[in-house]
Amino acid sequence: DVKVTQSSRYLVKRTGEKVFLECVQDMDHENMFWYRQDPGLGLRLIYFSYDVKMKEKGDIPEGYSVSREKKERFSLILESASTNQTSMYLCASSPTGNQPQHFGDGTRLSIL
Amino acid sequence: QQQVKQSPQSLIVQKGGISIINCAYENTAFDYFPWYQQFPGKGPALLIAIRPDVSEKKEGRFTISFNKSAKQFSLHIMDSQPGDSATYFCAASIRNFNKFYFGSGTKLNVKP
Numbered sequence: 001d002v003k004v005t006q007s008s009r010y011l012v013k014r015t016g017e018k019v020f021l022e023c024v025q026d027m028d029h030e031n032m033f034w035y036r037q038d039p040g041l042g043l044r045l046i047y048f049s050y051d052v053k054m055k056e057k058g059d060i061p062e063g064y065s066v067s068r069e070k071k072e073r074f075s076l077i078l079e080s081a082s083t084n085q086t087s088m089y090l091c092a093s094s095p096t097g098n099q100p101q102h103f104g105d106g107t108r109l110s111i112l
Numbered sequence: 113q114q115q116v117k118q119s120p121q122s123l124i125v126q127k128g129g130i131s132i133i134n135c136a137y138e139n140t141a142f143d144y145f146p147w148y149q150q151f152p153g154k155g156p157a158l159l160i161a162i163r164p165d166v167s168e169k170k171e172g173r174f175t176i177s178f179n180k181s182a183k184q185f186s187l188h189i190m191d192s193q194p195g196d197s198a199t200y201f202c203a204a205s206i207r208n209f210n211k212f213y214f215g216s217g218t219k220l221n222v223k224p
Contacts, residue, residue, distance in 0.1 A: 004155070031210045040121065042114075042201060042216035043156070050210055058211070090155055098144045098207050103155030 003027070004104040006091050012110045019078040021107050023091030030096040032074035034058075034066060037088040037106070049074055050096070081111045115139060116204050118215025125222050131189040133218045135202035138183065142204040146212075147176065147187050150199045159200070160187070192222045 007022035025032065031050050035043040035058075045058030047066040055066050063085060067075045074093075078085055088108050092101040118135045125131045135145075143164055148156035162169045162176040162185065169176045175188040189196055202215040 033212075035214075040216060042118070043214040045211065048210065092155075094210065096210070098205055098209075100146050100158040100161060101212060103148075103157065105153065105155045 004091055004093055004102050006089075006104040006107050008107050009105065010108050010110075012112060013078075013081050014112055015081060015083060017078075017081045019081050019109070019111075021076040021078075021089055021091075021109070023074045023076070023104060024072055025074075025091075025093040025102070026072065027093060027095075027102065028071065029093035029102075030071075031094045031101075032068065033092040033094075033101060034064075034074065034076045035090045035092065036060070037090055043090065046076065083111050085109065086111045114216070115213035116202060116215045118202050118218060120218060121216065122219045123221070125189075125192045125220065127192065127194060127222055127224050129192050129222075131187075131192045131196065131220055131222070133187045133200050133202070133220070134184065135186065135204075135215050136182075136184045137204050137213075139204070139206070140183070141206045142213075143207045144205045145176070145178065145185050146203050146205075147174075148201040148203065148214075150201065150217075152198075156201055189220075192220075194222045194224050196220060197222050 033048040034046040049068040091104045094101040146161035149159040150156040173190045178185045205212045
């Protein structure tokens, strides 16, 4: 069965910290995505990657960066965490082409 | 500017009733329209999807209706059950592009 695993379900960090969110998929998918989910705003794309070491900005990349050194792993980095980055973060993967995305169960991140 | 507009934001339906969620889009290049279902504490999961060469797709109690000329599509849940209570997201994407655009979500509550 398809599996996308996010390393933490809940995370609490302090303002100014560098924060790493990790995501691993076991489906050999080419594409991986990071979204944030906020009430009333749906899912907003932060970054996505269509190949190892390749990345593209989504709709809200400011304050974030990503790393994809291996095909199965996609990391989201908050360079200097701020309180407005408190949110639910969802990782997803998909095969190449117009194929449905498979999501992890999310990381609820609180920045104090 | 939201590429896919979803309504209503929340919906209460009695058990056995029909739940209807609507989405509208502007970009005529969209050619894949999935619906995702999300339960609390879980990531979104693909429920049903349609491509614009058909006007309707049915899977069990779930039906997508697609109106290409109006640039609208909707999810109908027949004989709604309390177990259908979840948040539903519509989405759209373009062939050969890996990016999905999500609606803002509809929280469905089916009363027993």
